[in-house]
Amino acid sequence: MLRIDDLHARLADEDKAILKGLTLAVAAGSVHAIMGPNGSGKSTLSFVLAGRDGYEVTAGGATLDGADLLAMEPEARAAAGLFLAFQYPVEIPGVGNMTFLRTALNAQRKARGEAEVSAADFLRLVRDKARALAIDAEMLKRPVNVGFSGGEKKRNEILQMAVLEPRMCILDETDSGLDVDAMRLVAEGVNRLRDAGRAFLVITHYQRLLDHIRPDVVHIMADGRIVRSGGPELALEVERGGYADILAEVA
Amino acid sequence: MGRSEPMAAAGARPAVPPLPGCPGWLARAREAAGRRAEVLGQPTRRDEYWRFTNPAPLLAAAAPDPSAAGPAAAGQGAAASAFAAIAALRLVFRDGILDAAASDDPRLGGVEILSLAEAARAGWAEDLYGRLEAQGQAPVPRPFAAANTAGAGAGLLIRARTRAARPVMIVYERSSGVSDAILHHCVKLDAGAELTLVEVGTGAARLSVVTEVEVGAGAVFHHVRAQGPEEGAVTASHLFARLEARAELRSFTLTANGALTRNEAFVELAGAGGLAHLAGAALGDGAFHHDDTVFVRHLAEGCESRQVFKKVLRHGATGVFQGKIHVLAQAQKTDGYQLSQALLLDEDARFLAKPELEIYADDVRCSHGSTAGAIEAGALFYLRARGLPRAEAEALLVLAFLAEAVAEIAEPDLARAVEALLGDWIGRHRG
């Protein structure tokens, strides 16, 4: 589903390379995890894939179902099924959470040539999904992420994912800042969406999330590339010994 | 002030033209205003409150021809239709003249509505016409307002004795290419009365409109204006208001397009416990110069004032905000707030702000803030990453920016009409 091939990217206004030949393939139906030290480029990878300004791809590429992801506008990537749960969700004063969600869903449907969802159907859809994530009506009415606690913001990201039903979901440290119960709600939210047509790329620092969301493959990222890949046991190895041993081994 | 030249605005006409059927008190008020205008003279760019705005289009001998600004805006009539669903009593002014045939029957429960030509039957207006304007000439002169009081050819005298049965809506229409109109309204709310006044449309190629409002004790005055959307029009408006104890004034102005718009407000909170909220949303593109000059004076204890002004500017448009909260020594427990913000959609747009606090009381809470900035890149990307096309995401963020000003409109149906106009403008000014 998602193929990243020898991707090199640098910051556009500073001469600083961050991704230095990253290769990764995520098949439909699978869950891949990426772990790696702070600053290794995990969020940068997610932003380059989602289409944020400020990066220059100097070599390599990325495709979603064979389509050249990097040639598309961010909104076209979203309509094609790519979703990024932000490490730091953005606050948008003045835009109600519900209005935002409905506008987003209908924009994607329109881009795919599908009919818009009626206000009544939408309300029902969101209520159900919000309940499962313990998001109350008050939070849905408030402006997007404004004044939300760290954990509420992360749950709101998963609500968006649940409503938009993307096919390729990238979760950037969605587990950071979550209490034990919220972690379980978020993991359940992810597991509910797991199916043969959908894939996940879960960026995390902790084994804990991976206890709930069993990954098929775990990658270790360091200095802009994947330096090791393995099964779930690789995450346990990181948890026990940190990155020093793994990095020493590949150096 | 430049005292050498007499006031010529608007247009080259006698300062105090004859007004048929004018009662003695009105003739005297007009003549006094004529003398006032002469003493004040013409404003120049050197005057403290004209540094950011060139008064030339208001002073020019002839009104501009809005059709020269390009084809009439596609939004012609958009203003009137956005407010079509409001169950109001409508009074139509075309090119500055009251069109009785196009207007509703002016009889309205709780309210007396007369035209300026019927001033002889509105003795109460003697205490209002030109009085608030004259008081509003210090400390900052407002020469166009004095010229208006002297030269107005039409207007309304509205007195609410109790709660108005319906809102009163003034619809300004413009038929001829070049029209130069001076309108002067007086609004009096008796103690405990309630009135909503809506003003919609452009009205003339060049329009000077002065509204003097007296809000009696405990009375509630709501005011919503939608100026525009004519590209080349020139407008000078003045709102003079005086509030008695516990009175409430909420005034909101939407401006879409217009070559030059100068909206001045001079509001005095004269009785304890009064509330004055003034808000505005202005959207302009290209040859657009929009100026809010707002002066709120706290004369009594425990009053609340709020100024929330937002401007969306692009393609060389200029926004100006000059706002003052003036708190006299006796006005303890004042709660004053002022916010002026501009959203600059490109690098050609400009925002010039002069926020001022002048406080002589020691137990007050006053704050002000002024910002100018572009659309936030992080928010724009977040929306696009969720699938909103760039134009749609930008439109949503523009509306979000204006939301705080629109929220000042107390009546939901009027707020919806304003939102519809905003959406319409944004939809026609994409890319």
Ligand SMILES: Nc1ncnc2c1ncn2[C@@H]1O[C@H](COP(=O)(O)OP(=O)(O)OP(=O)(O)O)[C@@H](O)[C@H]1O
């Ligand atoms: N806009 C920027 N300006 C300067 N440096 C940047 C910018 N964006 C990223 N970087 C740098 O690029 C490197 C990779 O950052 P990135 O956020 O991708 O790391 P990460 O792996 O997500 O880290 P973490 O685990 O802490 O979230 C870091 O050294 C970071 O400081």
Ligand SMILES: [Mg+2]
């Ligand atoms: Mg990161």
